[in-house]
Amino acid sequence: MEELKRAVAKEALKFIEDDMVVGLGTGSTTAYFIEYLGKLIMEEELEDVYGVPTSYQARLLALEYGVPVVNLDEVDAIDIAVDGADEVDPYLNLIKGRGAALTMEKIIEYRAGTFLVLVDESKLVERLGQKMPVPIEVIPAAWRAIAEELEVFNATAELRMASKKDGPVVTENGNFILDARFHRIDDPLDLEIELNNIPGVVENGIFADIADIVLVGTREGVKRMER
Template sequence: MTAATDPVKLMKQQVGKAAADLVKSGSIVGLGTGSTTAYAIQYIGERLKSGELKDIVGVPTSFQAEVLAKEYGIPLTTLDAINHIDIAIDGADEVDPQKNLIKGGGAAHTREKVVDYLADQFIVVVDAGKLVDRLGSVFAVPVEVIPMAVTPVMRAVTQLGGKPELRMGVKKAGPVITDQGNMVIDVKFDSIDDPVNLEKTLNNIPGVLENGIFVNCADLVLIGEVKDGQPVVREM
């Protein structure tokens, strides 16, 4: 099967395009991280190049987003230089029926949270496999931790009923290091009954920078699925 006819890839492209189509000229756009969001960045770049979009500036949430934005000709700015973000587009690892999210599979959740919460409109792009009845069903909660605090934080999350694991690098010896120079602990909970409070509790542990539970911030969830071999995009 070639990449061009791979239904999953086509579906991710369609979801990314659907999100990119919602960006209006003159907007400041939060550019998220991950495979589906990468297509959104590509399509925003294509709309700019064709002249369909004008006066766009992007705020990247990760090194990956920054590299892609440059590749597709999207001018970038920083949070110091702007006073608002019109629209942010980002992926998620889990989405529950209340539009609460777990993010951080790419270890970029700290910068993503800053940008996504600032946005007037936050659009989440996912495939149907990311939908869960309850947060934490499949995915562990990523917690970004300053290196010196890894051991005490792991102890603290264990007391909260979580099973912590230091995220190790793939094709790299040793732990994953975030864009901020910190480490990530993935914490598996049997069930997350109250995501709002768990988010606060985790962030109150000394040494924790930020965790991957996103509550009350997603405005629109675009879901891609493959039906009868065809990519379909629907809104939650």
């Protein structure tokens, strides 16, 4: 599986040109992309390329591999954003947020001229929610009330707990993550909007109608899906 991730990360480099501002996503596949991007910059095969990170992880990796970093408020536009996904349906709707960076990811990727998604074939699903819950970033004081509100959507929600610290996962924005499992997601865009209308919800991990290109690592090579 790691080889498939590396293959799509290398393929993504073909979309990067001189003088680009690149949104840098969060996760294991995007980590390979940042590594390879830094190598091209250091070898001067790319010039004047700047990265806008979606998380501390992406920022630290960019600094480690020599990708110049700028903040979102320092750029007028983002040419392309490159990120992974936890699920991709046939219409290129996504579930993202396993790395708990969904809010900044969505801000940057909605703003990008092109949103390029990197996944391996295990992430392809017929319908969103088949394998993964929908992460929802919530104000800490409201998490229990929001979990109860999600029952209206026939969803069960669990507060995401940290693995190497006591207590819940805390996002870079100081919030909690609820992982919500829905019985069925028929209209991802409608559900994305409805979830964000719940008071106390900061953002949710449904990325509907946003991905432009998805590169899929398969055992037969990298395949390309477009909207």
